[in-house]
Amino acid sequence: MFRSDKESLKGLLQEIEAGELQLPDFQRSWVWPVENITRLIASVSEGFPIGAIMTLVTGGAVTFAERPVEGVEADVNAQRLILDGQQRLTSLFQALRRDAPVITQDEKKRRRSGWFYIDMRDALDDKGSRDSAIRFIAADRKVRNFRGDVEQDLSTPEAEYDSLLFPLRLAFESDAWERSFYDHTKGTGHQAERMDLWMDFRSQVLSAFREYQVPLIELKANASREAVCQIFENVNTGAVPLNVFELLTAIYAAASFDLRSDWEAHQRSLRDPLVHRLLKEVSATDFLQAVTLVSTRANRLDAIASGVDPANAPRVGCRRIDILDLTLEDYRRHAPTVVEGLLTAARFLYGQKLFEARFLPYGSQIIPLAAILAALGDDTESAGAQTKISRWFWCGVFGELYGGSTETRFAADLPEVVAWVRGSAEVPRTITEAQFAASRLSTLRTRNSAAYKGLYALLLTAGARDWLTGKAVDVDTYFGESLDIHHIFPKRWCEEQGIDPKTYNGIANKTPLSSRTNRKIGGSAPSKYLPSLGDQDRVDATLRTHFVDPQLPRVDDFTAFLRAREETLLTAIEAATGKPCYRDAARAAEYVGEVDDTEDE
Helix, strand or coil: CEEEEEEEHHHHHHHHHHCCEEEECCCCCCCCCHHHHHHHHHHHHCCCCCCCEEEEECCCCCCCCEECCCCCCCCCCCCEEEEECHHHHHHHHHHHCCCCCEEEECCCCCEEEEEEEEEHHHHCCCCCCHHHHEEEEECCCEEECCCCCEEEECCCHHHHHHHCEEEHHHCCCCHHHHHHHHHHHCCCCCHHHHHHHHHHHHHHHHHHHHHCEEEEEEECCCCCHHHHHHHHHHHCCCCCCCCHHHHHHHHHHCCCCCHHHHHHHHHHHCCCHHHHHHHCCCCHHHHHHHHHHHHHHHHHHHHHHCCCCCCCCCCCCCCHHHHHCCCHHHHHHHHHHHHHHHHHHHHHHHHCCCCCHHHCCCHHHHHHHHHHHHHHHHHHCCHHHHHHHHHHHHHHHHCCCCCCCCHHHHHHHHHHHHHHHCCCCCCCHHHHHCCCEHHHHHHCCCCCCHHHHHHHHHHHHCCCECCCCCCECCHHHHHHCCCEEEECCCHHHHHHCCCCHHHHCCHHHEEEECHHHHHHHCCCCHHHHHHHHCCHHHHHHHHHCCCCCCHHHHCCCHHHHHHHHHHHHHHHHHHHHCCCCECCCCCCCCCCCCCCCCCCC
16 A cells, blocks of 8 residues: 655655645645744754655545645646645745745744755854754845844845855755856955865755655555545644545545535534524534435445345445545535434424533434434424434433444434334334433433433423423523523532532432522522422422422432432433333442532522
């Protein structure tokens, strides 16, 4: 797949100038400041290593849109592309090969334009720094002081000779400059001295440029898309991260399609105020995963319909290799459908009382959900379909099945849930594999846990009303009343009773309350704050919507309350998943380092 070798710096810069060595269009623009270029030139001039370069031979499986290195105007197809080393090669080309001012910036990112010179005497000074021998002179080749007065003028070759400053743009082609330098020194009385200086400079400094060998790794044309993506991610840790979206963008650009602009257009359709809070964290890669799921399923069904044995038909998938194989035609065909799937997913999640991304149990679960809804289309509208999709969703949440590597599960979810919704007797494996143990409740203390956030949403879905106002929760009251999760037996009261924080911070002692209600509760015992919330019959009815037996907090019986509420929460989970919870006697192992994130007034 690759070869490792050394190539001359001079040869590489000549290839750049001829347009034979170019950049893939996804590479960022050249941005190195003067100081970086100076240190780079100094390293080359002393024969120090500057790191390996990586290139890709064109004409293979990976076709990128390409562009010349900055400053090159060659209108030819590249033979190789620079994958790693763009900044170094561009800097050296600009400074050592191109007959034009280098347009760069200083350490404060102010624009600078000029030429690189090297002081021959300083360069040969063993006690000096090679960096200090390299000078960056303004584009008009004049050095000015802070008042703007010209202190040194290098605008003519004669001025360069007199100053003993060699223009580095001629580092590889100095013969003409050398002859003129020799002629200029005739009759000055310094000819012998200066020619000795030149000979030393040429042999000790210029020869380093001309003989410099760059370590080079060349990916051959047969390198796969996945290999190129993986390799680029490994070697370009300090440059533009080449994720799968960036790579596919570059591939589609070769067909004159701007994937980034297309995704941004789709993003705008997802910014409706009703869905933005839920979908704002859906990334470009998430979107491509969903499109790939839908596309690979469609391709599999087409193959089977044409007579291909299902065992040999293309598989459904959304791994990186699957995304990289997504053709532009398939992307164009399925992307709009996935956008609709995402919008339908947002409406579905609203129905589950999930209104913002921070309370989504698993943000990644939106990917298969959107793909499922996109594939089902109008078949999602029946009550039976909604019930099945909800059951799959909550089994994923309370089975805590989307916390690790998820691509394999996504690939199974799409065909299995779609078939199940449409009448298949085979239950999706996400449902069959989901398990929830009663002991898990004692470990759910922060919204870092999917099950914790899931229970919060289940309480809202079951009709939990605000204790102070009695209002049911919808999107308006959710945001208007600043709803969040708070303690039922307040933290301060529990501490005063000596109750273990691991116990009172558990999800069984928490419920969604408005900020006003939370302020009203304060740190008092339930027996103290409940009478202050209004009509007690209404308050009792409201408590029941939170799966709270009102008699237990009214007598401050924390232990009985906790036992009863854990049981009602388990019953709610069973209703959502359609599966029994394991009511084991042993408590689950405590989660080390998990700190409660609930704020009480």
